[in-house]
Amino acid sequence: xxxxxxxxxxxxxxxxxxxxxxxxxxxxxxxxxxxxxxxxxxxxxxxxxxxxxxxxxxxxxxxxxxxxxxxxxxxxxxxxxxxxxxxxxxxxxxxxxxxxxxxxxxxxxxxxxxxxxxxxxxxxxxxxxxxxxxxxxxxxxxxxxxxxxxxxxxxxxxxxxxxxxxxxxxxxxxxxxxxxxxxxxxxxxxxxxxxxxxxxxxxxxxxxxxxxxxxxxxxxxxxxxxxxxxxxxxxxxxxxxxxxxxxxxxxxxxxxxxxxxxxxxxxxxxxxxxxxxxxxxxxxxxxxxxxxxxxxxxxxxxxxxxxxxxxxxxxxxxxxxxxxxxxxxxxxxxxxxxxxxxxxxxxxxxxxxxxxxxxxxxxxxxxxxxxxxxxxxxxxxxxxxxxxxxxxxxxxxxxxxxxxxxxxxxxxxxxxxxxxxxxxxxxxxxxxxxxxxxxxxxxxxxxxxxxxxxx
Amino acid sequence: xxxxxxxxxxxxxxxxxxxxxxxxxxxxxxxxxxxxxxxxxxxxxxxxxxxxxxxxxxxxxxxxxxxxxxxxxxxxxxxxxxxxxxxxxxxxxxxxxxxxxxxxxxxxxxxxxxxxxxxxxxxxxxxxxxxxxxxxxxxxxxxxxxxxxxxxxxxxxxxxxxxxxxxxxxxxxxxxxxxxxxxxxxxxxxxxxxxxxxxxxxxxxxxxxxxxxxxxxxxxxxxxxxxxxxxxxxxxxxxxxxxxxxxxxxxxxxxxxxxxxxxxxxxxxxxxxxxxxxxxxxxxxxxxxxxxxxxxxxxxxxxxxxxxxxxxxxxxxxxxxxxxxxxxxxxxxxxxxxxxxxxxxxxxxxxxxxxxxxxxxxxxxxxxxxxxxxxxxxxxxxxxxxxxxxxxxxxxxxxxxxxxxxxxxxxxxxxxxxxxxxxxxxxxxxxxxxxxxxxxxxxxxxxxxxxxxxxxxxxxxxxxxxxxxxxxxxxxxxxxxx
Numbered sequence: 001x002x003x004x005x006x007x008x009x010x011x012x013x014x015x016x017x018x019x020x021x022x023x024x025x026x027x028x029x030x031x032x033x034x035x036x037x038x039x040x041x042x043x044x045x046x047x048x049x050x051x052x053x054x055x056x057x058x059x060x061x062x063x064x065x066x067x068x069x070x071x072x073x074x075x076x077x078x079x080x081x082x083x084x085x086x087x088x089x090x091x092x093x094x095x096x097x098x099x100x101x102x103x104x105x106x107x108x109x110x111x112x113x114x115x116x117x118x119x120x121x122x123x124x125x126x127x128x129x130x131x132x133x134x135x136x137x138x139x140x141x142x143x144x145x146x147x148x149x150x151x152x153x154x155x156x157x158x159x160x161x162x163x164x165x166x167x168x169x170x171x172x173x174x175x176x177x178x179x180x181x182x183x184x185x186x187x188x189x190x191x192x193x194x195x196x197x198x199x200x201x202x203x204x205x206x207x208x209x210x211x212x213x214x215x216x217x218x219x220x221x222x223x224x225x226x227x228x229x230x231x232x233x234x235x236x237x238x239x240x241x242x243x244x245x246x247x248x249x250x251x252x253x254x255x256x257x258x259x260x261x262x263x264x265x266x267x268x269x270x271x272x273x274x275x276x277x278x279x280x281x282x283x284x285x286x287x288x289x290x291x292x293x294x295x296x297x298x299x300x301x302x303x304x305x306x307x308x309x310x311x312x313x314x315x316x317x318x319x320x321x322x323x324x325x326x327x328x329x330x331x332x333x334x335x336x337x338x339x340x341x342x343x344x345x346x347x348x349x350x351x352x353x354x355x356x357x358x359x360x361x362x363x364x365x366x367x368x369x370x371x372x373x374x375x376x377x378x379x380x381x382x383x384x385x386x387x388x389x390x391x392x393x394x395x396x397x398x399x400x401x402x403x404x405x406x407x408x409x410x411x412x413x414x415x416x417x418x419x420x421x422x423x424x425x426x427x428x429x430x431x432x433x434x435x436x437x438x439x440x441x442x443x444x445x446x447x448x449x450x451x452x453x454x455x
Numbered sequence: 456x457x458x459x460x461x462x463x464x465x466x467x468x469x470x471x472x473x474x475x476x477x478x479x480x481x482x483x484x485x486x487x488x489x490x491x492x493x494x495x496x497x498x499x500x501x502x503x504x505x506x507x508x509x510x511x512x513x514x515x516x517x518x519x520x521x522x523x524x525x526x527x528x529x530x531x532x533x534x535x536x537x538x539x540x541x542x543x544x545x546x547x548x549x550x551x552x553x554x555x556x557x558x559x560x561x562x563x564x565x566x567x568x569x570x571x572x573x574x575x576x577x578x579x580x581x582x583x584x585x586x587x588x589x590x591x592x593x594x595x596x597x598x599x600x601x602x603x604x605x606x607x608x609x610x611x612x613x614x615x616x617x618x619x620x621x622x623x624x625x626x627x628x629x630x631x632x633x634x635x636x637x638x639x640x641x642x643x644x645x646x647x648x649x650x651x652x653x654x655x656x657x658x659x660x661x662x663x664x665x666x667x668x669x670x671x672x673x674x675x676x677x678x679x680x681x682x683x684x685x686x687x688x689x690x691x692x693x694x695x696x697x698x699x700x701x702x703x704x705x706x707x708x709x710x711x712x713x714x715x716x717x718x719x720x721x722x723x724x725x726x727x728x729x730x731x732x733x734x735x736x737x738x739x740x741x742x743x744x745x746x747x748x749x750x751x752x753x754x755x756x757x758x759x760x761x762x763x764x765x766x767x768x769x770x771x772x773x774x775x776x777x778x779x780x781x782x783x784x785x786x787x788x789x790x791x792x793x794x795x796x797x798x799x800x801x802x803x804x805x806x807x808x809x810x811x812x813x814x815x816x817x818x819x820x821x822x823x824x825x826x827x828x829x830x831x832x833x834x835x836x837x838x839x840x841x842x843x844x845x846x847x848x849x850x851x852x853x854x855x856x857x858x859x860x861x862x863x864x865x866x867x868x869x870x871x872x873x874x875x876x877x878x879x880x881x882x883x884x885x886x887x888x889x890x891x892x893x894x895x896x897x898x899x900x901x902x903x904x905x906x907x908x909x910x911x912x913x914x915x916x917x918x919x920x921x922x923x924x925x926x927x928x929x930x931x932x933x934x935x936x937x
Contacts, residue, residue, distance in 0.1 A: 042735065045535065049559035052540045052816055053552075056523070074523030074542045087520050094508075094518040094596060124559055149736035149858045184738060184858050191889070192740070192859040231705050261511065262619045263655055263664075341509070341517040384853035384865040385885050385935075389619075389655050390662040392702070394885040394935050396863045412861055412887050414705065414935025450937040452705025 005159060006033050006055070008171050012163050014078065018085050019165065026062035027085070028103065028164035030299050030338040036156030037124045041131050043147060049124055057081070058338050061088040067095025070340045091340070101342050104322040104332050107168035107301035112287055114296050118157070119175045119203020127153045127204060134181060134213055141217035144185040144224055150196065153179045155204040162301040170297050177204035181216040185224055193226065193409070195219030200292045200437045219377065222400070226409035229401055229453030235373040236415065236449045237366045240434040240441035242376045244349055246393070247282065249386040250419045254309045256324035257344040263389045265420065266315065268328070273315050276423035279357040282310040284319065286334065286347030290435045299338035304347065307333050312354050319344050351441035353429045361428035366443045368405070374451060375400045375407070376415060391418045413453040422446055480546065481634040482576055488530055488553055489573040489636045491562045497635040499527040499773060500544070501815040503628065504590065510603035510622040518596065525815035530556040534801055538818040576640040582770035583630060583644035590628050592675035593648070599624050602678055606652050609687035614694060619655035624678065633775035641775035647672050647766065647919045649908060652686050656694040663697035663882070665690050665867065670766040670908030672919065693850060693868050700880035703869060705936035709845035710886065710929050711838045711872065715907035716851045718922030721756055721828050722911070723854040723862040724890045729783050730821040731798025732914055738858050740891050741789055749789045750894035753831055756784040758793055760808060760824035766908035767824040767920040774810035774819050781807045795821040813916025820915035827923030831900025838899050838928045840875035846884060846934055847872050863887040885935040893932060901926035
């Protein structure tokens with residue numbers, strides 16, 4: 001395909017020339033390019049094979065009044081670039097004088113050395129063969145498993161560029177592959193149940209297919225024996241994936257942009273506040289070796305780095321863009337997007353225990369505990385059931401009621417609470433951290449959460 | 456400042472079907488595909504222009520224009536399909552994309568013909584010919600920013616304890632050209648605009664966040680007719696009532712769902728399960744239920760793309776077919792599935808003009824348009840007074856449905872019902888259930904059908920839809936709470 005790597009020098013020269021012609025002295029550009037191939041299968045047959053080549057650029061322009069405008073386009077032709085630059089210049093007339101982003105002071109600082117060797121693609125026919133084989137294996141694990149309504153295997157490469165009129169110039173490439181298997185099982189006279197698993201890797205050859213099949217099968221089969229649960233308050237253990245999903249949904253309390261916008265649970269002076277139990281630590285670590293989607297810089301060119309957010313239960317830092325960092329008098333943290341109003345977001349959460357601190361509930365272990373508890377495997381509908389600005393959540397979940405070591409899958413149920421209360425009600429973090437596709441966390445135990453069931 | 460932003464950005468006429476090389480290029484491309492053995496080849500060309508504007512408090516804080524173009528090429532062979540999307544609309548770019556799609560199905564120039572033939576593109580059906588000036592007729596940036604600031608000002612005037620006041624506007628313009636080897640050759644221009652207001656109210660530890668969004672299609676000057684003050688009043692009333700509301704106690708109970716966005720219950724609980732995409736996956740319990748009762752006899756449900764100005768209305772779907780008014784359920788009996796080209800091939804259900812996609816980056820799939828439960832004979836009071844102890848859901852949030860048909864959606868504004876009377880406001884409710892159990896429990900429909908704009912995300916991306924219903928009563932459902 002005609003999707004060659006972006007020519008960063010050429011882009012820079014073109015923009016310099018166009019900007020000079022229009023009398024624009026300050027501008028920056030973020031560009032991305034991606035190429036991917038994916039397959040889906042259905043009961044022994046290829047269902048859909050897809051490939052995509054995408055390119056896009058975002059240009060920001062500072063006008064003579066110092067206000068910023070922005071335009072994005074997928075048209076990387078000469079005329080597209082020119083229109084984008086002109087569009088950004090026009091939009092700058094509506095820039096917000098009270099919140100003007102600038103160039104990151106770290107846009108030319110040394111980048112972290114990410115050890116992410118680019119992997120060669122196997123090709124779509126190879127992906128298809130492997131996915132068909134994975135489907136066959138999973139269907140064969142239990143007679144009740146009839147279909148994999150959601151499945152996909154893909155591989156691709158992507159590239160990100162940042163450059164600005166003061167000479168910053170960054171370029172990074174990566175490859176990534178994934179497999180997702182979700183099985184649907186149904187036994188006569190019973191409700192259908194489902195379970196899934198996902199694996200990510202730098203290349204499709206490195207994907208842990210066997211582990212994904214095992215996990216999807218185990219999860220699906222474990223939900224076949226289900227019962228409704230009584231409504232009440234329970235001791236709850238979140239799997240690492242479920243807890244990372246939950247804490248990620250409330251990341252606005254760690255986000256300086258949200259703080260300044262007044263939509264965060266935190267205030268500008270909240271640094272140092274006790275948010276969680278003292279043995280709880282949260283770091284945003286976009287450089288973690290298991291983070292296959294890692295990039296060495298953010299949308300403003302700021303290098304990616306590990307940032308402690310909650311240390312021994314206390315709020316330690318906010319996530320920042322250039323503008324919010326300037327407001328707070330700190331350095332940008334490498335968590336910015338690109339915009340006239342720059343968004344800020346987390347990268348890769350790492351939850352861990354304060355070293356050498358006892359939780360007081362060391363007997364709790366999701367695999368061996370005799371206590372009665374609800375093990376929450378995954379949370380659904382986070383986009384609907386989380387009110388981040390209020391701290392409230394009410395979410396459907398998949399999981400099990402565990403009594404005397406025996407697990408019974410929970411039929412339709414919800415878990416509800418307040419994230420601030422939850423963080424203060426954590427009774428235990430298991431000693432072992434688990435690497436998931438979205439971060440690192442141990443199993444997290446919380447007491448007294450409200451669960452509504454159908455019983 | 457007079458902005459010409461939206462007029463200056465696109466400016467390329469590559470998709471103009473009157474531009475003869477496009478017909479010739481597409482003819483040639485489709486011929487290559489069919490000659491290589493494809494049963495059917497489809498090319499979807501798109502150019503798009505988007506503008507998003509945000510006002511916060513009394514300032515415009517973001518103006519975000521974007522534009523682009525691209526193609527999606529899909530090749531079918533023996534029920535399978537290969538799909539390639541690209542931003543490169545050059546002859547070489549499209550040819551390479553086609554060859555890649557053919558190679559996915561192991562087709563090439565030496566493949567034996569499938570027996571399909573290509574007799575050239577048919578006459579152009581140009582649904583966009585009367586819409587060519589729509590983009591120019593949309594409000595300019597000065598007007599947009601003024602309307603949004605008027606909105607945030609009205610919020611301040613109407614509300615109390617408001618920490619955050621926001622107004623937002625989005626305009627999505629799209630020109631598409633669909634060409635397929637069955638002769639389909641159709642062009643359309645789509646225009647979707649939405650505006651919204653949201654607030655965060657706070658008083659001590661009490662907080663409430665309320666948002667409302669209004670959307671239309673094919674009405675270039677719709678923003679000028681937006682009753683900003685009435686919208687602000689509605690948002691502020693809701694925020695005030697929910698500010699000190701208690702969290703709802705969870706459990707099984709009857710609920711009355713308000714009209715308009717209450718229709719999300721049918722969209723999530725049942726609508727998705729009536730898409731042939733779900734039939735193909737084996738993830739709908741209704742695959743073999745045509746002609747059977749799947750809902751209470753009080754329920755008649757419709758999906759259509761023809762209501763003038765509605766957010767989910769279309770002149771043609773993304774496969775070049777005109778939309779229909781499709782009765783899905785009549786008096787509780789399943790009548791029909793929503794089907795696209797692939798769905799028809801793979802399930803046998805006839806196409807309904809429901810092949811939709813977010814952009815050229817997605818293959819079309821069977822998707823909902825304007826979907827609603829039809830009006831019934833009852834008054835709202837009939838419904839409320841029939842409940843001894845339950846929940847009235849005046850305003851709904853987002854929802855979703857899973858692989859086993861289990862759905863959920865959140866309640867943004869709720870009230871307890873006690874002894875047939877509305878009681879205190881409550882928040883934090885999430886409703887869950889599965890379609891097979893809940894649809895027979897929708898036992899009463901009021902006579903006040905209204906539609907509301909929304910976005911639906913699924914296999915072919917995010918598309919513009921409306922949901923709708925009159926007030927309805929569900930005899931029993933799980934209300935998640937604290």
